[in-house]
Amino acid sequence: MANATFCAWTGFSKGDLAGRRFQELLTLPGRIYFETHFAPLLRMQGTFNEVALDLVRASGERMPVLVNAVERQNENGEVQFIRISVFNATDRRRYETELLKAKQEAERANQALQELNATLEARIASELEQRMKAEAALRQSQKMEAIGQLTGGVAHDFNNLLTVIIGGLDAMDRVLRGLPATPETARLSRLREMAFHGARRAATLTSRLLAFARRQALDPKAIDVNQLIKGIADLLQRTIGESIAFEVVTGAGLWHAVADPAELENAIVNLSVNARDAMPNGGRLTIETGNAHLDEAYVESLDEPVDPGQYVMIAVTDTGHGIDKETLSKVFEPFFTTKEIGKGTGLGLSQVYGFLRQSHGHIRIYSEVGHGTTVKLYLPRANPALAAFQPGEREAGGYYRGSERILVVEDDDALRAFSTSVLRELGYTVLEAANGRTALDLLQERADVDLIFTDVVLPEGMNGRQLVDRARQIHPRLKALFTTGYTRNAIVHNGTLDPGVDLLGKPFTVAALSKKVRQILDL
Amino acid sequence: MSILARNNVVVSGSGSRPMIFAHGFGCDQNMWRLVAPAFEQEFRTVLFDHVGAGRSDLSAYDRTKYSHLGGYADDVIEICTDLALERPIFVGHSVSSMIGVLAANKCPELFEALILVGPSPRYIDDEGYRGGFSSQQIEELLEFLESNHMGWSTAMAPAIMGNSDRPELAEELTNSFCRTDPEIARHFARTTFTSDNRADLGKVGTPSLILQCSDDVIAPVCVGEFVHAKMPDSRLVVMQATGHCPNLSAPEETIEAIRSFVH
Secondary structure: OOOHHHHHHHOOOHHHHOOOOHHHHEOHHHHHHHHHHHHHHHHHHOEEEEEEEEEEOOOOOEEEEEEEEEEEEOOOOOEEEEEEEEEEOHHHHHHHHHHHHHHHHHHHHHHHHHHHHHHHHHHHHHHHHHHHHHHHHHHHHHHHHHHHHHHHHHHHHHHHHHHHHHHHHHHHHHHHHHOOOOHHHHHHHHHHHHHHHHHHHHHHHHHHHHHHOOOOOEOOEEEOHHHHHHHHHHHHHHHHOOOEEEEEEOOOOOOOEEEOHHHHHHHHHHHHHHHHHHOOOOEEEEEEEEEEEEOHHHHHOOOOOOOOEEEEEEEEEEOOOOOOHHHHOOOOOOOOOOOOOOOOOOOHHHHHHHHHHHOOOEEEEEEEOOOEEEEEEEEEEOOOOOOOOOOOOOOOOOOOOOOOEEEEEOOOHHHHHHHHHHHHHOOOEEEEEOOHHHHHHHHHHOOOOOEEEEEOOOOOOOOHHHHHHHHHHHOOOOEEEEEEOOOOOOOEEOOEEOOOOOEEEOOOOHHHHHHHHHHHHHO | OOHHHHOOOEEEOOOOEEEEEEOOOOOOHHHHOOOHHHHOOOEEEEEEOOOOEOOOOHHHOOOOHHHOHHHHHHHHHHHHHHOOOOOOEEEEEOHHHHHHHHHHHHOOOOOOEEEEEOOOOEOEOEOOEOOOEOHHHHHHHHHHHHHOHHHHHHHHOOOOOOOOOOHHHOOHHHOOOOOEOHHHHHHHHHHHHOOEOHHHHOOOOOOEEEEEEEOOOOOOHHHHHHHHHHOOOEEEEEEEEEOOOHHHHOHHHHHHHHHHHHO
């Protein structure tokens, strides 16, 4: 027997429902559980409350319900009827589902949080490590930078002085040659030689410092490294001596590299000397060349910025005592040396380092104590279209002379006096100016100046480059030769000369000056 | 823990012949409350709860052991051995019919007779066999408990009695009927409704009585007939009682049927 509401919910009429048992209106699972659990419960307990079941409507649709049932017995204990109350549980079932879902979500979130917590410590630790590594790398490069600034400044000043000294000694040499030979002149000559060598060594020292400070004026060209190494093979063999075996392994199809050839030679000689010193009891020195590709992954792992790309690699390997880890970390610092006092200035490797950096290259040392060391130099590959530089003949003796008019612009009085006197000795007519303003005034007055020889660094706001530009406005065909001991300036960008600019580095010898001046005037 | 405590074994009766009652799927030994007392004079009645049901020791529930009916059969054998029962009569309802069959096959001389109330050797239809359910329906059944989680817990939780019509039940029901852990109930349902013991029927040598209800959706008449056909020494009685639990819904008819058989 069913009431109207129940009929409305289920879609059955009273007639349909008459005589049928309640459980027939349930879904199959509901019916089974009803038969096995709820009906027994009703029989034993006389009632059950709030059992969640699903009715099946006439349409076949499911309707979630909550069911209460009560058994009514007569005085004999016989069941008279069972009163069943059905509550529409659609909403409640929905809430239950949502609640369960929310509970699951919360559990998942909690789980995730726990895992996060567990890994958090580890992540913080690794972040810290990375941060510290980055800071260490920064400190290192800042240190090198600071040292560079210091040494560069000192070296520049030294260069000016050395130019004067060497110039003076040069002049002495010329005078002495002109005198009749006597024991006194011979003695004077010897003294002059010694002083000259001392000054030369000092000049080398300052140029090394400048190299480290990356303030050399480099003259990079496309070079065939194999050829360059062949060219100095004899020199290397002599340098390392007989007790060390020497081998050159040249890579086939080697690309051309971009570098200043003279400085590259210097670097290789430097490394060979180090190698020799690491093998006091003999060993083997190997120089290898090959093409190399430095990829993103590799350059990312470095402390200093290196562009990924194609490079020419030169490896200098020895079988010496090797370098320990601690030393390895300081090995490029200037004045750091493992040699005894007097046996090395500690500038060699720092010079090589500076040269590589300034050449947009990369240097890497691999070493194992007791086994040996390999120093790998990477130079950028030259644009294949560039023709390779042919090393010219070594400088011939003698000076080049001339009679043209040269304007010398130099703010350092001593140096200006020196350059002027040297050029006059070579036969040129020389005009002087201590700054750009004076130089321009001079040029306004006269139209016959052939060449302007100026320091790049000038006082009072106009540097050498600006001066030449302005000068050429007055005299378009004016030739220019720059000199500098210090490359932080307008004509040298990142150590590379602007094309079409001629540069004579300080300190310069008379021979170098005479040659360069002649070259330019002859163009 | 002792076997008797594990299965909440209750021994009553003053007779000498032992009769052991096994409840089936759903509830616990309380299912026999209207039938077992009728035999207490003549018999020594033994009632117990399967592990996971009623007041059995839930911590003894081993998923692997009870993932097949043989696990339950082993427990029955253990109870009989522990109590040193001599050739008891085994009365099994629903799935416990098959549990009895398995126990009898394992220990052929164990029981004097088997009384199977609403038995089914396999619930899922098979080729040439009608169990009454498709496998999809059984899956639905097994999901039912899951989706009705809250409704189930409420219903199956201890019911506080307050029924003035049946005051005699008030005290007994402070501990639950049908108390069961939903997890275990789920697993027991799976074990029961995916069982297949058709091959075990033919081996039973013990004389057996099959009590089949009319209109039992869980163990339909054709299944009862199948069981009777397969068991060599069996008798089939189709009762007037409907539904799956005649021991509760028609206790007199049930008692009568059993009594006729055991005399």
